[in-house]
Amino acid sequence: MRNQIRLEDYRTPKAKIFTGRDRGIQVREDSKIDKLEEEFSIIEFIIPTNLYSINPSFFEELFVNVVTKLGERGFYDKFKFINEGNYNYQKPLDEAVTRILRKKTALDI
Template sequence: MEINEINKINMHNHKSEGSKIYSGRDLGIEVRDLIDLDSKDKDDNKYNMIFPDDTVSINSSYFGGLFETSIIKLGREKFLEKYNFIYADGKELKDALQRNIDEGIDDALKEF
């Protein structure tokens, strides 16, 4: 599969208003539908998931609702090749936030 381009998915508006934490499985599922991840999982593009610089946490429930189907479908390696997680300023995620993502991937694969 050849990757054609990198697209940005802005996550700024996909959390509770005023929150620095992404939480809630139902909200994650709602966002998954809103940004049409089912179609994105099937295309040949890579995506930068852009989070606000002040994001403190992505709870496993939210992450699972948003990405569990993608992780199961793609597997860890292809999922991480396709979806890149960064802050809005382009910097890599802080260790704590990266751990949230790693744990979310592990949880999705355990469930499968």
């Protein structure tokens, strides 16, 4: 089964960026991403048009639980990113995933 999370649904009106840990936490809670991850085999994550930036800290807090649970490969296998605009989200997303996994590794030692 598939489900979609449309980042547009969580955008502040007219905002061109998603930034900050607090905002990432809020979108994680509002989207119920952790519950959706348990219920669906594929989750399409839709990046909206007209964005200038998504900071790694936003992605880090948004995806911390699912990346920690699934690992890098499992996360990218389950979450399919669809970009409706031109913003290159991949670099900040990869940086966030790396940070999450590095924190987990440091804590496990």
